[in-house]
Amino acid sequence: MKALLVFDRFNSFYRNVEDLNFEKYFASFDPASRYANFVPNIKIVEPLTGADFIAKITKNNAFDIIIFSNELVVRETASYFAGRFNLGLIAHSEEILLKDDNIIGLVPGWENINALVVSYSIPKLIILKSNELIKFSFNDPQVIPVTETNKISLINTEKVIENPLKSAQRIVGIGRGVKKDIYAKVFEFARLINAEIACTRPVADEGLLSPDKVVGDSGVAVSPNVYIALGVSGAIQHMDSINAKYIIAVNIDMHAPIFGRSDISINQKVEEVIDGLIILISSHNFV
Amino acid sequence: MASKLKWGKRLVMALNNIVVNVKVVPEKISFDKDTRRIKREGSSILNPLDLIALETAVKLKRLSHASITVISMAPLKEKTLLSSLFKYGVDRVILLSDKCFAGSDTLATSFVLKEAIARFVADFDLIIQGDFSLDGSTGNVGGELASLLNLPFISNVFSIEPREERIIIKRFSEKIETFNIYLPALFSVRGDANKGAVVNLFSILQFEEKEVEIYTNETLNLPIRKVGLEGSLTQVLSVQQDIPEAQPKLIKSNGDKIIFDFLKKAGSI
Numbered sequence: 001m002k003a004l005l006v007f008d009r010f011n012s013f014y015r016n017v018e019d020l021n022f023e024k025y026f027a028s029f030d031p032a033s034r035y036a037n038f039v040p041n042i043k044i045v046e047p048l049t050g051a052d053f054i055a056k057i058t059k060n061n062a063f064d065i066i067i068f069s070n071e072l073v074v075r076e077t078a079s080y081f082a083g084r085f086n087l088g089l090i091a092h093s094e095e096i097l098l099k100d101d102n103i104i105g106l107v108p109g110w111e112n113i114n115a116l117v118v119s120y121s122i123p124k125l126i127i128l129k130s131n132e133l134i135k136f137s138f139n140d141p142q143v144i145p146v147t148e149t150n151k152i153s154l155i156n157t158e159k160v161i162e163n164p165l166k167s168a169q170r171i172v173g174i175g176r177g178v179k180k181d182i183y184a185k186v187f188e189f190a191r192l193i194n195a196e197i198a199c200t201r202p203v204a205d206e207g208l209l210s211p212d213k214v215v216g217d218s219g220v221a222v223s224p225n226v227y228i229a230l231g232v233s234g235a236i237q238h239m240d241s242i243n244a245k246y247i248i249a250v251n252i253d254m255h256a257p258i259f260g261r262s263d264i265s266i267n268q269k270v271e272e273v274i275d276g277l278i279i280l281i282s283s284h285n286f287v
Numbered sequence: 288m289a290s291k292l293k294w295g296k297r298l299v300m301a302l303n304n305i306v307v308n309v310k311v312v313p314e315k316i317s318f319d320k321d322t323r324r325i326k327r328e329g330s331s332i333l334n335p336l337d338l339i340a341l342e343t344a345v346k347l348k349r350l351s352h353a354s355i356t357v358i359s360m361a362p363l364k365e366k367t368l369l370s371s372l373f374k375y376g377v378d379r380v381i382l383l384s385d386k387c388f389a390g391s392d393t394l395a396t397s398f399v400l401k402e403a404i405a406r407f408v409a410d411f412d413l414i415i416q417g418d419f420s421l422d423g424s425t426g427n428v429g430g431e432l433a434s435l436l437n438l439p440f441i442s443n444v445f446s447i448e449p450r451e452e453r454i455i456i457k458r459f460s461e462k463i464e465t466f467n468i469y470l471p472a473l474f475s476v477r478g479d480a481n482k483g484a485v486v487n488l489f490s491i492l493q494f495e496e497k498e499v500e501i502y503t504n505e506t507l508n509l510p511i512r513k514v515g516l517e518g519s520l521t522q523v524l525s526v527q528q529d530i531p532e533a534q535p536k537l538i539k540s541n542g543d544k545i546i547f548d549f550l551k552k553a554g555s556i
Contacts, residue, residue, distance in 0.1 A: 009461075045464065047430055047440055072460050076442055079430025082394060088520025089393065091425035104524065109424065113316070113528050121520040151472070152439035155455075156465040170555055193555045204478050205335045205421055211478035218419070226553065228546070246553075248546055254537060264549060266542030276543025281556050284547075 002062065004123075006054060006077070007069040008044075011035065013130035017067060017096055026136065027057055029073060031143070035133065039141045048149045050077030051084055056144050063123045065103055067096070069130035070217070078127050088119035090126040092217075094236065108236045129217070129240075163212055169225045170195035171244075173215060176202050177231020177251055182271045183208070186230060189274050192281045198222065200238045216241045230270045234258025301452045301470065302351035305344045306408050307377075308400060308416040308428070310334040311361040311368060316422065331361075331368055336417025340476050343447060344415050345376045350449060354378040356408045360388055360399055366499050373497045380497070381407055385504040390516030393427035398513055400428070401435040403502065413454070414473040418442050426475075433473040441466055442475040 003022035005014060008029040017024070028036035029044035038057050044050045050073060054066065068078040070092070082089035090105035097104040097116070103124050107115045119125065165171065172190040174183070174197065190197050199209045201218055215222050216238040227244035234249070234257035249262035250273050259265045266273060314329035344355050356379040357372050359365070363384045372380055383403050391399065404411060414433075419426045426442065433440030446457035453469045459477065468474075504514070511517055538545060550556050 046466070047433075051434070072443060075426065076430050076440060079393075079427045080434040080440060082427065083397060083431035083434025086394070086520075089425075089427055089431070090521055091393070091427050109422075109526075113526055115526045116524045117521055118524050119521045149439065150469070152441070152466055152468045154464055155467050158463040158465075160459065160461075160463055193550055195555075202421065205419075207335055207339075207478070226550075226555070246549075248549065250542060250546075259537065264545060265537050266545065267537040267539050268542045273542045273546065277546060280543060280547040281550075284551070284556060 001064040004054075004057065004061070004063045004066045005069075006066060006074055007036075007130060008071040008074050010069055010071060010130045010133050011136075012132040012134055013067060013069050013128035014134055016094075016128055020096065020098060022065070025061070025063075026138070027054070028141075029053070029077075033141065034138065035136045036141050037138055038144055040146045041143050042146065042148065044077075044146065045073060045154045046149075046152050047073065047076035047080035048152065049146050050074070051081040053077075053144055053146045054081050055084070056146065058123070065124045065126065068125065068127045070127050071130065075127055078125055082125055086121075087123065087125050088121040090117045090119050090124070093117075093126050093128050096126060096128065131221070163220050165196050165198055165213070165215065165220050165222050168196035168222065171198050171215075171222055171224045171227050172196070173227060173229045173232050173238075173242075174199040174203055174209065175230065175232030175238075175251075176200065177233065177253070177256075178203075178270050180208060182274060185271070185274050185278060189277055189281070192278065192285070195228070200232055200235065229258055229262070230274070232256075232258055234261060302347055302353040302412050302449060304408055304411040304413075305347060305353050305355050306404055306411045306414045307337065307341045307344045307355060307357050308414065308432070309337040309341065309357050309359045309369070309372070310417075310420045310422075311359060311365045312420055312422045331365055332421075333368065333372075334417055334420045334422075336419060336421075336476065336478060338417075339478065340415040340417050341372070341375065341377070343476055344413075347413070347447070347449060348376060353412070356381060356411075358383065358400060358403055358408075360384070360391070360396060363501065366501065370497075370499045378497075379408075380499045382499050382501045383507070384501060385507075387504050387511055387515045390519060391514055392519035392521045393423070393425055394431050394520060395514050395518040397428050397431035397435055398518065399507070399509065400432055402507055402509055404436065406507070407500075407502070412470045414438070414471075416473075416475050418475045418477050429473060429475040436471075436473070439468050439472045440474065441468065441472075442477075444474045444476050447474075 001022045006027045026036040027038040040053045068074045093105035095106040105117045172195045198215045199213045204211045204214045221241040223243040226246045229249045247262045248264040249258040250266040254267050311331045312334045313327035319326050355377045358381045360383040443458045444456050448455040
């Protein structure tokens with residue numbers, strides 16, 4: 001099988017397919033990349049040009065599978081390319097499995113429910129997780145001239161102020177198991193221990209906390225000393241972005257998958273534990 | 288962080304028709320261990336990020352007097368839920384409902400939406416939707432639909448500044464990127480697209496009685512091989528749930544004291 005692996009800056013998704021017996025080719029959206037077989041003549045910043053780039057590569061090279069990194073422009077390009085050429089796209093995959101010559105994507109969902117998704121189109125399109133650059137060496141990547149659209153243009157870029165969660169040493173993570181009416185208490189607890197507040201994506205999607213607070217695939221990766229997970233089920237999309245020395249989990253559900261990852265596992269109601277903690281810490285500080 | 292939504296004082300006359308795609312999602316899902324299938328529980332809700340897209344459209348309407356059309360592909364029973372959107376300034380609600388649409392993957396869904404938009408709101412200027420749906424989380428439909436309609440597409444948008452026949456949008460990538468986009472276009476919004484904005488949906492309640500327009504495939508007349516399960520090029524083979532056995536180390540009482548002692552020892556308090 002012949003595979004095209006498409007990325008912008010990060011190609012660590014390669015690790016997921018390293019052992020699969022594919023003939024692998026790499027395409028980067030960065031014209032200066034030395035880690036790809038194919039590069040464009042200009043930096044690709046939006047999906048119309050991205051789809052044009054992939055279309056030109058695949059015109060003269062038949063691939064059985066095109067694997068896209070989960071970087072923003074690459075993800076956008078994958079869906080745009082799928083629409084343009086009427087191809088099935090398996091998004092948000094954690095892993096690629098091969099079974100009876102079928103390529104299957106393992107897609108994590110809500111409540112730790114994983115779906116095994118198959119695509120019937122050729123080439124098969126799949127988006128795989130990727131967070132870092134693996135340095136390959138290629139001699140003289142082939143430069144693919146792309147046609148820029150006049151419908152859309154990037155006119156400015158500004159640095160993003162670093163999210164304080166990235167450097168926080170103590171984080172209190174809020175999951176769907178925390179009732180809205182105790183948020184104030186949780187914030188007070190976080191303030192008392194000088195911790196940053198974080199949350200899972202469903203909590204932000206419901207508008208309860210800002211998307212800047214999301215830890216996970218679609219948010220930030222964190223590496224605190226201690227992560228106190230309140231009402232967090234432990235979905236892989238969230239947990240894979242936590243590199244904490246200690247994880248303390250509080251969850252009323254004794255089957256919550258987070259208990260498979262936590263150092264201290266409290267199977268009690270969040271409100272009960274938080275009420276107690278506020279009293280204990282406040283009296284300790286008072287003394 | 289860059290400033291949030293900027294709204295010019297002048298009317299943006301070029302915006303006449305805004306389409307907002309809204310997905311109906313289950314309030315909660317769970318895994319049935321016996322049938323090994325996903326169960327939808329509780330009532331249906333409107334996908335939260337799509338409501339943020341709608342709020343964005345409502346603000347644009349205030350600037351331009353554009354008409355807002357909400358399109359949703361959902362079972363007939365969701366008519367009541369969708370009709371609640373009229374209260375927030377939506378002019379038309381189109382419900383695409385047919386048994387043959389059931390089981391559509393993202394591309395088949397995008398195909399139905401594209402055909403419906405081309406037929407019922409052909410003169411649209413802008414399509415807005417949420418980045419992801421709460422249940423599927425694929426984020427595919429935006430790019431696929433934009434591509435089928437040959438429109439420019441940008442996701443993860445948090446700021447929109449209309450400028451007559453174009454819009455200036457800002458989005459988070461590694462950096463904050465500002466794009467100039469000529470209309471018509473499609474963009475999807477992230478969760479904080481409206482943070483700091485003055486207007487909210489409830490502030491413009493309208494009480495005009497309107498009816499949800501319902502179209503089945505009898506009207507759309509789409510080939511069955513392109514919609515529903517049959518038209519889907521991806522398919523869920525099976526679902527599984529990772530449930531670890533109950534941990535022997537689970538602490539059932541005095542959790543507060545145990546965490547307190549840990550934090551004290553670690554010097555956090």
